[in-house]
Amino acid sequence: MSGYFTEDIGAQELQERTAVATDIAEAVRTLIADTVLTEVDASAAATAIEHIEAAAEILRSRQLPDDSFGVRFNTDGTKRTWGNAVIGTRNPIAPPLDVVFDDDGLAWAEFEMGPAYEGPAGLVHGGILAAILDQILGSAAEHAGAPGMTGTLTIRYRQGTKLGKVRAEARLDRVEGVKSIAVGRISTAEGTTAEAEGIFILPRWARESGAADKIRKALSDG
Numbered sequence: 001m002s003g004y005f006t007e008d009i010g011a012q013e014l015q016e017r018t019a020v021a022t023d024i025a026e027a028v029r030t031l032i033a034d035t036v037l038t039e040v041d042a043s044a045a046a047t048a049i050e051h052i053e054a055a056a057e058i059l060r061s062r063q064l065p066d067d068s069f070g071v072r073f074n075t076d077g078t079k080r081t082w083g084n085a086v087i088g089t090r091n092p093i094a095p096p097l098d099v100v101f102d103d104d105g106l107a108w109a110e111f112e113m114g115p116a117y118e119g120p121a122g123l124v125h126g127g128i129l130a131a132i133l134d135q136i137l138g139s140a141a142e143h144a145g146a147p148g149m150t151g152t153l154t155i156r157y158r159q160g161t162k163l164g165k166v167r168a169e170a171r172l173d174r175v176e177g178v179k180s181i182a183v184g185r186i187s188t189a190e191g192t193t194a195e196a197e198g199i200f201i202l203p204r205w206a207r208e209s210g211a212a213d214k215i216r217k218a219l220s221d222g
């Protein structure tokens, strides 16, 4: 399967690269929110665009050759999924979720959903919530040793999720053959806003490859 790489990066360089990735993404994330909220006139907008284009040119001066970041394994055994749309360290579209795994199998994350994630007025877009649930349910299954690709994700939206501080949590519920079933929810200060069940399937090609352990690891986002 393409898109998976092993890179010989030492701990210190990894730390430095992580800091750079985090800083750029956070700056652009702030820029996205500012773009949604700005009310500057055309002249000020034109000036801002010039600056944005100049910044983009700097970033383009040295880039990865492919159109995706992929999944990169480090020599210390950790891996980077920096392009991931929900947890990606270097993806400004990602909130990003910093998922914590408790000893009892609960995966959870608390994060801010700003104006970039709006659907109904003042509320988080339902599709964005689906992406977050997809990720955290999948991560819970993976962390419990039963990773897979999302086959089916079922969501019940119970009430609107206000923009602001949001919590997502999930756990592996059961394993049925090649299917891992995880359950989870989104909540705010007002209580549970969405509940989900996901069926994650270790794909046929992975099951038949004879290298299930490596592929299970590659499929996961940890």
Ligand SMILES: CCCCCCCC(=O)SCCNC(=O)CCNC(=O)[C@H](O)C(C)(C)COP(=O)(O)OP(=O)(O)OC[C@H]1O[C@@H](n2cnc3c(N)ncnc32)[C@H](O)[C@@H]1OP(=O)(O)O
Pocket (backbone or CB within 6 Å): 134, 135, 136, 137, 138, 139, 142, 147, 148, 149, 150, 151, 152, 177, 178, 179, 199, 201, 202, 203, 204, 205, 219, 220, 221
């Ligand atoms: C893990 C880390 C976190 C990840 C979070 C992010 C997750 C993602 O975003 S993944 C991206 C979105 N998902 C995808 O792109 C998946 C696309 N679909 C596929 O690749 C395949 O259809 C896949 C892997 C789901 C199933 O294919 P395959 O392995 O050939 O299935 P197959 O052998 O026919 O069936 C195996 C079992 O799964 C069941 N099944 C197959 N497809 C589905 C489905 N979509 N939903 C539910 N069950 C299914 C079958 O009924 C069968 O069940 P049983 O063993 O009880 O008979």
